[in-house]
Amino acid sequence: xxxxxxxxxxxxxxxxxxxxxxxxxxxxxxxxxxxxxxxxxxxxxxxxxxxxxxxxxxxxxxxxxxxxxxxxxxxxxxxxxxxxxxxxxxxxxxxxxxxxxxxxxxxxxxxxxxxxxxxxxxxxxxxxxxxxxxxxxxxxxxxxxxxxxxxxxxxxxxxxxxxxxxxxxxxxxxxxxxxxxxxx
Numbered sequence: 001x002x003x004x005x006x007x008x009x010x011x012x013x014x015x016x017x018x019x020x021x022x023x024x025x026x027x028x029x030x031x032x033x034x035x036x037x038x039x040x041x042x043x044x045x046x047x048x049x050x051x052x053x054x055x056x057x058x059x060x061x062x063x064x065x066x067x068x069x070x071x072x073x074x075x076x077x078x079x080x081x082x083x084x085x086x087x088x089x090x091x092x093x094x095x096x097x098x099x100x101x102x103x104x105x106x107x108x109x110x111x112x113x114x115x116x117x118x119x120x121x122x123x124x125x126x127x128x129x130x131x132x133x134x135x136x137x138x139x140x141x142x143x144x145x146x147x148x149x150x151x152x153x154x155x156x157x158x159x160x161x162x163x164x165x166x167x168x169x170x171x172x173x174x175x176x177x178x179x180x181x182x183x184x
Contacts, residue, residue, distance in 0.1 A: 005059055007174065012052030012068035013126075013167035019045030019075060020130075020160030027137070028153025038079050045075030063115050074105060099141035106134030121184030122166045129159035 019040045026033055049072030056064030081098070084090040093101070113127035136152035139145070169181035 005055070007170060008052040008055035008059070008068070009064060010167040010170045012049045012056070012064070012072075013163045013170070015044045015046075015048035015052065015075075016068075016071055017160045017163030017165075017167060020163065021157055022160075024133075024153045024156030024160060026153070027149055027156055029150050033082065038082065041075040041079040046072050046079070047076075048072070049075065063112075067112055070108065095141045095144065099138040102134050102138035102141060106131055106138060109134055120166075122162060122169070123183075126159060126162045126166065129155065129162060133159050 019037075022037050022040055025031060026037060049068045051072075053065045053068030053070075053072060056068055081093055081101075085092040109127060109131045113124070113131050116124045116127045133152055133156045136148055136155060140149035140152060165181070166183060169183050172180045173183075
């Protein structure tokens with residue numbers, strides 16, 4: 001008898017979605033970076049997504065594995081970029097160089113978006129809005145224009161909320177064995 005594996009995507013999507021919402025509440029200017037955002041970046045955005053990616057590997061899902069492991073380590077590296085200078089282990093990253101970090105993540109995400117074009121509309125929206133978010137944050141860091149960063153924060157809240165929605169749609173639709181929350 002073959003054992004059915006659970007769908008790891010909702011775990012990874014929630015790790016991404018919730019952490020993205022919280023960080024972008026900061027980017028939109030509501031709250032400063034705090035231990036809460038850093039802890040979410042390590043634990044749920046980072047570790048939980050890496051676990052989900054490893055589970056996607058076991059299922060044979062290259063896209064899911066690549067996305068969740070990559071973005072899990074994105075969150076861990078972002079926290080390291082913030083924390084390492086504060087504890088004296090590295091110099092702070094200049095804004096222009098941080099912009100390049102965001103650009104390469106934007107390019108990666110653009111290619112991942114192309115990979116969603118054969119998938120559902122909500123997943124497409126998540127990756128398109130994330131691509132836009134990375135490039136907006138890079139533009140903020142290249143120009144020093146905080147208005148771009150604030151606008152990016154609002155866009156990031158929408159991006160994170162869309163991942164939150166897809167995660168819950170996948171869980172609820174599976175529990176009820178029918179489409180309760182549409183994903184297109």
